[in-house]
Amino acid sequence: MNTEIPTLTAEFEQLISSTRRGARLARLLAQQQLLEWGVPYGCDFADAVVSIVAELAANAVLHGHLPGEDFSVRLALGDVLRIEVSDARGERRPVPQSPAPGAEGGLGLLLVAELAARWGVTERDPGKTVWAELPWPGTP
Template sequence: MGVQVPVTVRTFTQLFSCTPRGARLARRLVANRMDVWGFAYDSEASESVTLVVAELAANAVTHGRVKGRDFRVRLLMRAGEDTVRVEVADGLTERLPVLRESPGPGEEDEGGRGLLLVDALAERWGTALCTGGAYKSVWAEIKVPGPRS
C-alpha cells in the first residue's frame, strides 16, 4: 500500500458586500494575499490573478447581485503546482456569464470585455452551480511562475 503524502494547499476565502466598494476591496486583498504568498505586487503573476479577480468581482456586483447577499472570492494554490485557481461566487444562479466578441468599429460597446480579459489571462475558466443551487461560481485557473524566495 502506498504512503499518502500530505499536499500543502494555500487558500484565501473572503466574503465581500455586493457593491463596487466590495469589488475594489476584493482586488486589494487578493493583491495582498499574492504578495504574502511570495508574488510581488508588481509581478506578472500577481497582476494577472488580481486582474482576473477584479473582472469577476465586477461581474458579480453588476450581473450577479441579489439583495442582501454577498459575493465570495476564493484563491487556491497547491504546493508544487504553477496554477492559482480563482473562484468568485454570487447569488444569481439564473444568469451565467457569456463570452462575447469585442465590438467592431462603429458598434456600440455594451460591456463584456471583462470576460475577454479573463479568457486571455486564464489557462481555462468556466462556471459551476454550487450544491443546492444557492449560488454560482465563476472560476479561472491562471498559470504563475514560482514565488520569490
C-alpha cells in the same frame, strides 16, 4: 536575484458585500494575499491574477447581485492558482461575446479567457461560481 516563487499549498476566502466598493476590496485583498504568498507586486503573474479577480468581482456585483446577498472570493493555491468568485444568481451564467465596435464594456470575460489557462462556471446552491486557473509561477 531569484524571481522563482516557491510552490505552496494554501487558501484564502472572503465574503464581501455586493457593492462597487466590495468589488474593489476583492481586488485589493487578492493583491495583498499574493504578497503574503511571496508574489512580488507588479509582476506579470500578480497583474493577471488581480485583473481576473477585478473582472469576476465586478461581474458578481453587476450581474450576480441579489438584495441582501454577498459574493465571495476564494484563492486556492497548489500546482495552479484557482480563483473563484461566487454570487447568488445561478440563472445568469457568464458568456463571453465579442463587443460591438467602439464598445467601452463587455470585454471582461474575454480578458479572463486571455489571461487564464482555463476558466469556467460551476453551479452552487444558491447561485454559481465563476472560476479561473493560472499555472503557479513556482511550478516547473
